[in-house]
Amino acid sequence: MNYNFDEIINRRGTYSLKWDGEELIKQFGLTERYDEDTIPLFTADMDLPVPQPLVDALHKTVDHRIYGYSVFPDEYFDAIQAWMQKRHDWTIEKEHIVYSPGTVHALSIAVKAFTNAEDGIMIQRPVYPPFTSVIEGNNRHVVNNALKKDDSGYYSIDFEDFEAKAQDDKTKMFILCNPHNPTGRNFNEDELKKMAAICHKHNVLIVADEIHGDLLRRGEKFVPMAKVAEHKDHIITCTAINKTFNVAGLHCTNVIISDEELRTKFSTEMGMQLASPFAIAALIAVYNEGEDWLEQLKDYVDGTMTYIKEFLAENMPEVNVAIPEGTYIMWLDFSGYGISAEEIHDRIYNKANVLLEDGSMFGEEGEFFQRICTPSPRPLIQEALERIAKEFEDISKK
Ligand SMILES: Cc1ncc(COP(=O)(O)O)c(C=O)c1O
Structure with missing residues (x-):
């Protein structure tokens, strides 16, 4: 079957760490701002529907009632x-x-x-x-x-x-x-x-x-x-x-x-x-039975990564990013702006209201980097990038 990964499925109210986890997210020190308008692209899970055979298998298990x-x-x-x-x-x-x-x-x-x-x-x-x-x-x-x-x-x-x-x-x-x-x-x-x-x-x-x-x-x-x-x-x-x-x-x-x-x-x-x-x-x-789904997912993630790379090249050329060989994660280098890691954080998390993950959490080598998890519907990724780009417009060479 064909999957529509562009569909935005509302995860709020489903005990989702990303979408409902304000308290824990703040406790981890990921962000100061978190509200109903936040776009969370931090932890490595997908905002995408799983393979149908999996849904069917879980239904069967639920229906057993024990x-x-x-x-x-x-x-x-x-x-x-x-x-x-x-x-x-x-x-x-x-x-x-x-x-x-x-x-x-x-x-x-x-x-x-x-x-x-x-x-x-x-x-x-x-x-x-x-x-x-x-x-x-x-x-x-x-x-x-x-x-x-x-x-x-x-x-x-x-x-x-x-x-x-x-x-x-x-x-x-x-x-x-x-x-x-x-x-x-x-x-x-x-x-x-x-x-x-x-x-x-x-x-x-x-x-x-x-x-x-x-x-x-x-x-x-x-x-x-x-x-x-x-x-x-x-x-x-x-x-x-x-x-x-x-x-x-x-x-x-x-x-x-x-x-x-x-x-x-x-x-x-x-x-x-x-x-x-x-x-x-x-x-x-x-x-x-999940192979067909995985092949479609891989194409979708590859397409999203190309989209992100092109968006950044056009709108935020200061951000250095390579398409990774593996994972659905991208590792964005913001050092080209010449501003502090705190200011990068403030513009993304507080002003754009997008939740990524500060590179410094991955070790001092990650200073000035931001990690983005990409397996979300592309329209959501697009909105997040547009919000971020707007907050860097005043210091961009573009
Ligand atoms: C490299 C790596 N190991 C482990 C995990 C977490 O796995 P688990 O939820 O099974 O503990 C992650 C999640 O992002 C990961 O990226």
Whole structure:
């Protein structure tokens, strides 16, 4: 079937973090202004309708009228295996799959299970802020292998620094984000093999957060690190239906751990976790029947990104942005205006009343950047951009 992603679906009054979460949003320090006129384009979920087979599967589950403790049927694991094989040419064993109610939760479990207080954990900033909180919140230290940016806004790995930090005895774990949030890098096979080899050499465990792995631009291919690394037993991979199919609220992450000892340790730290019948039905539906929807979504997101890039080139040429290889996130560099990060924030959040995410939340490398989540109906994106452009008109060279 054809989906109309231009449709604006009112999410207010549906317990949506983006649209109803004023208190929490202010508590996170994202904005001072939030009202019924705010356009929220901050957190990574979509304002777009999900695949129809998913809606049908959830209806069927609701109609049953009993929502008790649930077990994972064989179809659940079959669907995960088939998806990874078909989409990423990655063969995984059923026994290696461990359910987690969330990806950040899984990261935190891994940190607790495999490292000790005061250990170092490597990440690549600017990066998704909860990476820092799961490390520091568990009393471990961030070891930052900052990504290098060139003039076009393309990020790459500083391998010299990566190896220097990996070989430090205190560094016990590396949390990879691929595709990378917020820079959009889809690391290639060479980069992944090299990072994996360095970590293996220096006994650094890898937790690969690959939950954006299905969301790539046309022509890009996603490579799971554990598929190509020479040694796989020191890699733990987080996958999820969350980002791909816009079901963050259903809590369904699957962690792939091939090493039995690591898997037992991880599962013990987590304790018994059962999924809801809604999460189980959702996963089976989207992995078995969601491909057609995903292809349409990818075209829509690609079109929106082209629209954003062109709009900025024409109306806000000071903003530097590259179309990312992966994710539905764009990372906008406002440094060309030559004004402070506070003033950039004030013009966007308070004056234009658009809620993005300040780049500084992703690490100091993100100063002067703003992150925008693009999977919203294009008319909404258009209105947000027009409002922002108006607030920068007085200082634009345009
Ligand atoms: C890289 C990355 N990991 C994890 C998450 C959150 O996943 P979950 O809701 O399953 O904890 C996000 C959400 O934006 C993300 O971008």
